[in-house]
Each structure stands twice: as structure tokens, then as C-alpha cells.
Amino acid sequence: MIGIRAVASYLPQNRINNLDRQKVFEFEDEFLEKKIGFLSISRKNADEDTSDMCCAAFDQLVRNGGVDPDSVQVVAVCTQNPDYSIPHTAAIVHGKLGLTESCAAFDISLGCSGYTYGLAIIKNFMRGMGFTSGLLFTSDPYSKIIDETNRDTALLFGDAATVTHIGTDPIFALGRFTFGTRGKEYSALICRNGILNMNGRTIFDFSASTIPDDIKEALKLNNLKIDEIHYFLIHQGSKYIVDFIKKRLRLPDEKTPFKAQGYGNTVSSSIPLLLEDVLTDQSAKRVLITGFGVGLSWSTTVLFRQR
Amino acid sequence: MIGIRAVASYLPQNRINNLDRQKVFEFEDEFLEKKIGFLSISRKNADEDTSDMCCAAFDQLVRNGGVDPDSVQVVAVCTQNPDYSIPHTAAIVHGKLGLTESCAAFDISLGCSGYTYGLAIIKNFMRGMGFTSGLLFTSDPYSKIIDETNRDTALLFGDAATVTHIGTDPIFALGRFTFGTRGKEYSALICRNGILNMNGRTIFDFSASTIPDDIKEALKLNNLKIDEIHYFLIHQGSKYIVDFIKKRLRLPDEKTPFKAQGYGNTVSSSIPLLLEDVLTDQSAKRVLITGFGVGLSWSTTVLFRQR
Numbered sequence: 326m327i328g329i330r331a332v333a334s335y336l337p338q339n340r341i342n343n344l345d346r347q348k349v350f351e352f353e354d355e356f357l358e359k360k361i362g363f364l365s366i367s368r369k370n371a372d373e374d375t376s377d378m379c380c381a382a383f384d385q386l387v388r389n390g391g392v393d394p395d396s397v398q399v400v401a402v403c404t405q406n407p408d409y410s411i412p413h414t415a416a417i418v419h420g421k422l423g424l425t426e427s428c429a430a431f432d433i434s435l436g437c438s439g440y441t442y443g444l445a446i447i448k449n450f451m452r453g454m455g456f457t458s459g460l461l462f463t464s465d466p467y468s469k470i471i472d473e474t475n476r477d478t479a480l481l482f483g484d485a486a487t488v489t490h491i492g493t494d495p496i497f498a499l500g501r502f503t504f505g506t507r508g509k510e511y512s513a514l515i516c517r518n519g520i521l522n523m524n525g526r527t528i529f530d531f532s533a534s535t536i537p538d539d540i541k542e543a544l545k546l547n548n549l550k551i552d553e554i555h556y557f558l559i560h561q562g563s564k565y566i567v568d569f570i571k572k573r574l575r576l577p578d579e580k581t582p583f584k585a586q587g588y589g590n591t592v593s594s595s596i597p598l599l600l601e602d603v604l605t606d607q608s609a610k611r612v613l614i615t616g617f618g619v620g621l622s623w624s625t626t627v628l629f630r631q632r
Numbered sequence: 633m634i635g636i637r638a639v640a641s642y643l644p645q646n647r648i649n650n651l652d653r654q655k656v657f658e659f660e661d662e663f664l665e666k667k668i669g670f671l672s673i674s675r676k677n678a679d680e681d682t683s684d685m686c687c688a689a690f691d692q693l694v695r696n697g698g699v700d701p702d703s704v705q706v707v708a709v710c711t712q713n714p715d716y717s718i719p720h721t722a723a724i725v726h727g728k729l730g731l732t733e734s735c736a737a738f739d740i741s742l743g744c745s746g747y748t749y750g751l752a753i754i755k756n757f758m759r760g761m762g763f764t765s766g767l768l769f770t771s772d773p774y775s776k777i778i779d780e781t782n783r784d785t786a787l788l789f790g791d792a793a794t795v796t797h798i799g800t801d802p803i804f805a806l807g808r809f810t811f812g813t814r815g816k817e818y819s820a821l822i823c824r825n826g827i828l829n830m831n832g833r834t835i836f837d838f839s840a841s842t843i844p845d846d847i848k849e850a851l852k853l854n855n856l857k858i859d860e861i862h863y864f865l866i867h868q869g870s871k872y873i874v875d876f877i878k879k880r881l882r883l884p885d886e887k888t889p890f891k892a893q894g895y896g897n898t899v900s901s902s903i904p905l906l907l908e909d910v911l912t913d914q915s916a917k918r919v920l921i922t923g924f925g926v927g928l929s930w931s932t933t934v935l936f937r938q939r
Contacts, residue, residue: 399811405718410777411823413712413741416927420815429811430929431749434720434739442738449760450753454809470717502761504706504736508727516718620723622737 327448327457328495329628332601333386334487335378336588340365343480350476357480362564366589367483369466374408376417378486379462383422385488392490394422398456399429401447403439403463403593405516405619406470407432418462429454436514436619437560439463439593440487441626445502447491459491463593470521477523481563483589487597496604497612500627501546503539507531507621514619531621532566537573540615543625549611551576554627556603556612561585561595592618600628634755634764635802636935639908640693641794642685643895647672650787657783664787669871673896674790676773681715683724685793686769690729692795699797701729705763706736708754710746710770710900712823712926713777714739725769736761743821743926744867746770746900747794748933752809754798766798770900777828784830788870790896794904803911804919807934808853810846814838814928821926838928839873844880847922850932856918858883861934863910865921868892868902899925907935 342365343357357364369378379402386392400422402415415430424430429450435442443461451459467482513527540557544550557576559567564583571581582599585591591598596614603609610630617623649672650664664671676685686709693699707729709722716724722737731737736757742749750768758766774789820834847864851857864883866874871890878888889906892898898905903921910916917937924930 411712412818412926416815416818419813430813432741434741449756453756505733506726506737508723511719511723619719
């Protein structure tokens with residue numbers, strides 16, 4: 326069986342303190358603390374690119390004793406802010422990590438639903454190919470495309486990267502998945518001419534109206550009830566959307582973490598950043614993960630502890 | 633069993649005649665006819681974007697009686713020249729085609745190896761999810777990033793899109809795959825600041841030294857000999873590279889088509905453009921396809937006729 330063996334991450338040390346921007350953007354304390362929820366957001370260095378952030382996450386994985394680079398048979402990078410549009414960032418990471426020539430490498434272009442999708446894509450690719458060791462990276466530094474004067478986006482997005490080692494004898498097996506797409510509303514979160522534009526109201530309404538039902542559907546698919554889940558790892562789009570979904574489904578506070586106060590919405594990295602902590606928590610037998618955003622796109626699954 | 637049910641394509645009607653550019657670029661007739669092999673290259677209209685080209689290929693698929701849009705459970709677009717960096721082009725195509733909300737959608741970022749990889753990715757994704765109907769698009773209009781004064785690239789790349797319907801009761805089943813990556817040489821074909829740059833010598837040397845052996849390896853993996861293959865569909869990077877691989881492996885002329893004289897190197901669309909013709913040729917029982925380029929990256933497999 327193939328599943329999640331390890332997760333490691335890289336959070337750049339630089340922070341922008343959102344409280345310092347209160348006068349510029351004219352918001353109340355409550356807006357920052359209860360709505361957005363991000364008191365500060367993480368920022369990569371100017372000379373650090375998407376692939377460098379992947380490599381920093383990989384270094385952490387190696388320090389954790391997670392993986393032998395020579396064993397890696399496939400590397401996938403989920404990003405919509407690659408180093409270059411051509412080639413794919415996975416090839417650059419492949420080169421920087423000195424992986425073997427027989428290692429497959431490709432990028433997946435998805436936003437906030439990218440981690441859940443990425444798990445489904447790489448796991449089934451590996452199963453089909455008979456592979457036993459693969460790496461799924463998420464690295465989507467939105468600081469590359471943020472207009473720092475745009476209140477709709479400048480307070481929200483943080484930079485981070487993660488790597489998930491997929492292989493045999495996993496800690497978490499993957500359950501059944503839901504997927505969804507509302508392509509007609511694709512322009513609600515879009516990068517035009519190098520600048521991100523977001524219609525926050527549309528994105529919130531979409532998430533609030535779609536994700537609670539999708540979580541219910543994923544539970545049904547996996548023959549589980551809400552109280553059989555030990556953690557609900559909800560994409561950290563904002564504190565308000567996590568709180569909304571939590572209330573709507575009456576999820577317990579202690580099972581539904583919001584941990585992005587100090588670094589922001591890190592897009593496809595938000596779920597693995599939460600999962601990193603949950604991996605070592607032996608009480609977490611069944612963990613639901615749900616990602617939603619850019620596309621508009623969503624995907625949910627349940628992880629089942631094996632050891 | 634899941635495999636290839638249908639292939640359709642869209643080749644824009646506009647052409648640039650490379651013979652007309654002989655004076656500007658100062659080349660001999662032989663260079664065009666025997667080395668590059670592209671007498672003209674296809675160009676999309678300025679108001680046509682990557683997703684529009686996908687939709688035009690899909691229209692052809694529907695005209696061929698290929699697919700019911702409501703049945704489609706996943707759509708993947710292989711491109712490195714998307715409509716926007718955010719969102720993924722698959723979501724835009726999803727919206728334009730009016731596919732269902734439960735349809736999964738994602739982009740794969742790969743270049744000339746993208747079709748072979750894409751088949752492996754979508755087939756195994758579908759198998760894992762229990763899906764029976766999916767669409768793999770290739771649409772990578774390099775005209776968006778070509779400097780028309782750069783002789784290394786301006787004579788080579790043509791615009792095209794294709795769609796492959798993946799499903800049950802296929803015409804071609806997929807055999808075993810090889811994959812390879814030489815990430816350390818990623819800068820040999822790169823898009824910096826919106827302009828494509830290519831080191832043609834490095835790309836040729838890589839292809840000439842890697843692909844013949846990779847074809848042999850793919851044959852071995854599939855327990856086949858060269859004379860058991862009815863067509864070798866080699867990525868149409870240039871006439872010279874196709875001829876080189878053909879000679880090196882002593883492949884028969886009639887089994888090794890070069891058909892891109894009139895439209896150029898269409899990147900991930902080059903193999904499905906050839907495959908479209910081969911689908912209806914009942915003598916084609918076993919077809920080898922091999923893609924290589926951007927990354928540097930390569931992948932080879934064999935298609936086995938089922939009906």
C-alpha cells in the first residue's frame with residue numbers, strides 16, 4: 326500500500342506585520358483578528374525562487390531522516406508561480422537535488438485544492454508504475470504576484486513550501502476523494518499581467534456554499550460520520566471561512582485547527598503545514614483534508630492512520 | 633480497461649512560410665528541408681487563447697461523434713503557455729465546455745514529453761478514482777513566447793491543440809512506460825521574461841544520445857522487438873532528429889512518419905497529431921510513442937490496439 330510517509334516544510338523567516346498596515350488599509354482590529362485571521366504573513370527572500378523553497382523543504386525532510394534521494398522515482402511540484410513558465414519547476418528541483426536520471430518529474434498547476442489533488446495524482450501514478458518512493462512538493466509564493474497596495478490580496482497570502490514523501494509502509498493511507506470544478510467562475514481569482522486579482526466575496530460565497538456539503542459527501546464516500554474524524558484540516562483561506570465551515574457542520578474547536586495566524590494563506594501548502602503536526606499525534610486515526618479556491622476548484626479526502 | 637478511445641485536433645489555418653524568411657535568417661534550402669523540416673509553421677489568431685484552442689479540438693471530437701460532454705469526469709490540460717498563470721487552463725476549458733460540477737480539472741506543466749506523461753497521469757488517476765471518461769488536452773502555443781527575430785526558435789514552433797478521449801472499451805490500451813529527467817540541463821530550453829530561448833545543439837545532443845536507448849528500453853519493458861512495432865511516433869522536434877533516431881535504430885521509413893512539414897514543432901501536440909491518423913489504420917496493432925525535450929525530460933510507451 327502507498328500513502329504518506331512523511332511531511333516536511335519550509336516557512337521563510339521574514340514576516341510582514343499586518344498590524345503595521347492598519348493605517349494604510351484602514352481596517353479595524355476585529356477585521357484582522359476575526360475575519361482574515363492573519364496577524365503576519367511570511368515572505369521569501371527576493372533571491373529565493375520557487376524551486377529553492379522546495380529544496381529547503383526537502384532539506385528538512387532529510388534532517389527528519391525521511392528519505393534517501395537516490396530512491397526517489399517521481400517528483401511532482403504543485404505550483405502556479407513556477408521559477409519559469411518553461412521548464413517545469415520539478416525538473417529544476419530534480420537537478421538541484423541531484424536525483425537519478427530515471428526519476429519522473431512533472432508540475433501540477435492548481436491552487437488551494439492542489440495538495441488534495443496532488444496526493445490523488447501522484448499516488449495513482451506511482452501505483453500504476455509500480456513506484457514505491459515519490460515526492461509531492463507544494464510551493465506557490467504569491468508574493469511574486471501581489472500588488473502590495475491591494476487590500477483584497479496584500480494582507481492574505483504568505484509564502485511557504487512543503488514536501489510529502491509518498492511510499493510504502495505509510496503513516497497515512499488515502500481514502501476516497503471528492504473533486505469539483507466551477508469553471509464558469511474562474512475569473513474570481515486570477516493573475517492578469519503578473520498581478521493577482523481576487524473577488525473575495527465570490528470566493529467566500531463559493532466556499533461557504535460548497536465545502537460543507539463536500540465534506541459531508543467525502544464522509545459518506547468513506548463510510549464515516551463527523552464524530553469519527555479526529556482532525557478536520559481545512560484549507561486556511563481565512564479565519565472566517567474556517568470558522569464558518571466549523572460552525573455550519575458543528576465541528577469541535579479542538580478538532581478544527583486554524584494555525585496560519587503567523588504566516589497567512591499559503592495556498593497549496595496550507596494543508597500539509599497542518600498535517601506535519603498531525604502526523605506525530607497518535608490520537609489522529611482519521612483525518613479529513615479539504616482544499617478549495619483557484620479555479621474554482623475543490624477536493625476532499627480522508628487519511629487513515631496505519632501506524 | 634481504460635485507454636485511448638479517440639483523438640481530435642485543432643490546427644489553426646494561419647501559416648508563416650519559412651521560405652519567405654530565407655533572406656532574413658540567411659539559410660540554405662537544405663537547412664529548411666533536411667535539418668529543420670518545417671516549410672511552414674502554424675499560427676493561432678491573436679484573439680485565440682490556449683483554452684480556445686482546446687475547445688476547438690473538443691468541437692472536432694464531438695463532430696467525430698467521440699464524446700458526451702456530460703459524461704466527462706476529469707479534464708487535464710498539458711500546457712506551459714496557459715491563458716493565465718492562475719487559474720489553471722483546465723478550469724477555463726471546463727467552464728467554456730459547460731462540464732459538470734463534479735468533474736475534476738487540473739493542468740500538467742510539461743513540454744514535448746507531455747503527451748506520453750499525460751496519458752500515464754490521467755489513466756492512472758482515472759483508474760484510481762473509478763472514472764470511465766476523461767479528456768487529456770495538449771495546447772501549448774509557443775507563438776506567445778517566440779521572438780520572431782530569433783533564428784533558433786522562430787522557424788521551429790507551430791501552434792496546435794489536441795484532445796484525447798480516455799475511457800473504457802478503448803481502441804488503444806497503454807503499455808508500460810519509461811520516464812527520464814536530466815534536470816541539471818534545464819536551462820537549455822527556457823522561457824525567461826516571456827521569451828523562449830533554446831540551445832539547439834544541447835537539445836539535439838541530448839535527444840540523439842538518450843532517445844534511441846530509451847526506445848530500446850521501452851521495447852524491452854513491453855517484451856517487444858523493433859519489427860513487432862507498426863508505427864514509431866517520434867516527437868516531431870525537427871526532421872533531423874526524427875531522421876537521426878530512425879537511422880540509429882534502423883527503423884523503416886514507412887513506419888516512422890514525419891508529418892510536421894506544414895505546421896512545425898507543436899510541442900506536446902506533435903504525437904497526438906500523428907496518432908489521430910494511426911487510430912483508423914487497422915494495420916497499426918502496436919504503436920510506440922516517444923516524447924522528449926523541455927526539462928530536459930523524456931517518456932516512451934507502446935499502445936496496443938484492442939479493436
